[in-house]
Amino acid sequence: GDSVTQMEGPVTLSEEAFLTINCTYTATGYPSLFWYVQYPGEGLQLLLKATKADDKGSNKGFEATYRKETTSFHLEKGSVQVSDSAVYFCALVAKRALEGGSEKLVFGKGTKLTVNP
Amino acid sequence: NAGVTQTPKFQVLKTGQSMTLQCAQDMNHEYMSWYRQDPGMGLRLIHYSVGAGITDQGEVPNGYNVSRSTTEDFPLRLLSAAPSQTSVYFCASSYGSVRNEQFFGPGTRLTVL
Numbered sequence: 001g002d003s004v005t006q007m008e009g010p011v012t013l014s015e016e017a018f019l020t021i022n023c024t025y026t027a028t029g030y031p032s033l034f035w036y037v038q039y040p041g042e043g044l045q046l047l048l049k050a051t052k053a054d055d056k057g058s059n060k061g062f063e064a065t066y067r068k069e070t071t072s073f074h075l076e077k078g079s080v081q082v083s084d085s086a087v088y089f090c091a092l093v094a095k096r097a098l099e100g101g102s103e104k105l106v107f108g109k110g111t112k113l114t115v116n117p
Numbered sequence: 118n119a120g121v122t123q124t125p126k127f128q129v130l131k132t133g134q135s136m137t138l139q140c141a142q143d144m145n146h147e148y149m150s151w152y153r154q155d156p157g158m159g160l161r162l163i164h165y166s167v168g169a170g171i172t173d174q175g176e177v178p179n180g181y182n183v184s185r186s187t188t189e190d191f192p193l194r195l196l197s198a199a200p201s202q203t204s205v206y207f208c209a210s211s212y213g214s215v216r217n218e219q220f221f222g223p224g225t226r227l228t229v230l
Binding site for chain 2: 032036041042043044045046049051089093102103104105107108109110
């Protein structure tokens with residue numbers, strides 16, 4: 001079945017450090033890919049998305065590029081801030097395998113990021 | 118807009134008790150869903166609905182019921198609570214389908230003793 005694998009956390013960085021959180025996927029065809037972020041005590045919110053190969057999603061200084069050849073969607077930020085401390089989830093929606101089939105959002109297990117001043 | 122609201126924020130139940138987790142959205146979204154979040158497991162889909170009167174099972178539906186009588190509301194019922202249902206529950210909604218941005222509620226933290 002469709003699945004998402006994220007790098008194990010937690011990740012601890014100092015302010016202004018470079019961030020990479022790895023995400024690879026297994027899916028039929030070419031899924032849509034997402035990064036969601038969960039700040040402490042809150043629900044998830046969409047950070048960025050990409051819907052086809054070589055697309056780059058970007059938001060709030062974060063970027064991720066849809067790499068079909070490596071089935072990856074790694075999240076990067078050049079200079080993290082304390083306010084970026086959160087749990088980051090990679091997710092996918094696979095295209096329907098059959099007409100009338102349902103689509104579901106499949107999440108990775110999440111990577112907790114802590115940024116220290 | 119209030120967005121997606123969930124009540125209660127916290128709940129403690131005894132094994133065998135039943136309860137309903139409420140979820141409402143004021144964005145006229147067709148798609149609504151329930152997830153549970155457990156440590157090291159990410160989010161797992163319990164049930165979802167593509168519109169009023171239509172519901173379907175997700176990855177972990179056992180022990181839970183849902184209904185969708187209106188576009189706005191999507192309650193989740195625990196029929197006979199078990200300790201394995203201790204979790205944080207999130208409701209989400211989106212315009213159209215699951216491919217669009219999901220808007221999540223703040224969550225309900227449930228403990229079953």
